[in-house]
């Protein structure tokens with residue numbers, strides 16, 4: 280089953296319908312539900328048979344190897360959107376950037392393509408890190424990216440960065456496989472909350488964080504977490520896909 284659907288983002292028997300979904304006009308609700316069904320069918324019939332095979336994909340001009348048990352950046356909309364957002368952010372080249380949850384490394388490679396000279400990329404999944412290592416080399420970005428395997432901020436110890444970027448797993452649920460870790464961020468969204476809680480310790484003064492989130496995830500969570508650590512959301516970049524809105528929250532100190 281598509282991990283995105285195992286958690287029933289629309290709620291158990293409807294009682295946990297997200298507030299955002301409830302606020303939609305009825306025609307948009309239908310559109311969104313049809314989109315979710317379409318995505319599920321697409322996953323079942325087109326993508327699932329290819330899950331067990333290595334794939335070389337092209338995402339916004341970045342060629343990337345993706346192995347089984349790794350989040351394939353060509354199959355899910357959030358990776359190309361992240362790459363577009365990175366290009367639009369105009370991050371100064373001298374910035375030190377941390378990409379958490381880097382997966383196959385396409386975000387880190389996009390940062391280097393955007394001119395950033397110092398990127399640290401972290402993922403917990405050793406198979407993803409293996410892919411990222413190959414992809415970074417093939418895309419000639421090795422001299423600008425330090426790639427580390429581990430749990431969120433753990434591999435960077437006390438280091439601080441000008442920018443922290445992450446497309447994290449934002450659905451609720453306990454992952455049982457490496458692939459599920461790409462989608463399920465703990466029963467109460469612990470991965471996202473640990474990322475936000477670490478911002479104070481790991482962002483330089485004046486630094487910014489950019490986090491991917493979506494309307495298929497519990498609504499209002501990111502706003503509450505950011506407020507809870509005394510930071511503020513300075514901008515939200517929305518990509519309305521009709522059946523889902525993918526948002527990038529730009530976060531700064533309060």
Ligand SMILES: C[S@@+](CC[C@H](N)C(=O)[O-])C[C@H]1O[C@@H](n2cnc3c(N)ncnc32)[C@H](O)[C@@H]1O
Nearest residue numbers: 350352358380381382402403404430431446461
């Ligand atoms: C949605 S995927 C995004 C991958 C990549 N950034 C992209 O956009 O294609 C989320 C990634 O987060 C990683 N991840 C999940 N929990 C993590 C943790 N505690 N520490 C580091 N990485 C984690 C997963 O292994 C997965 O590669």
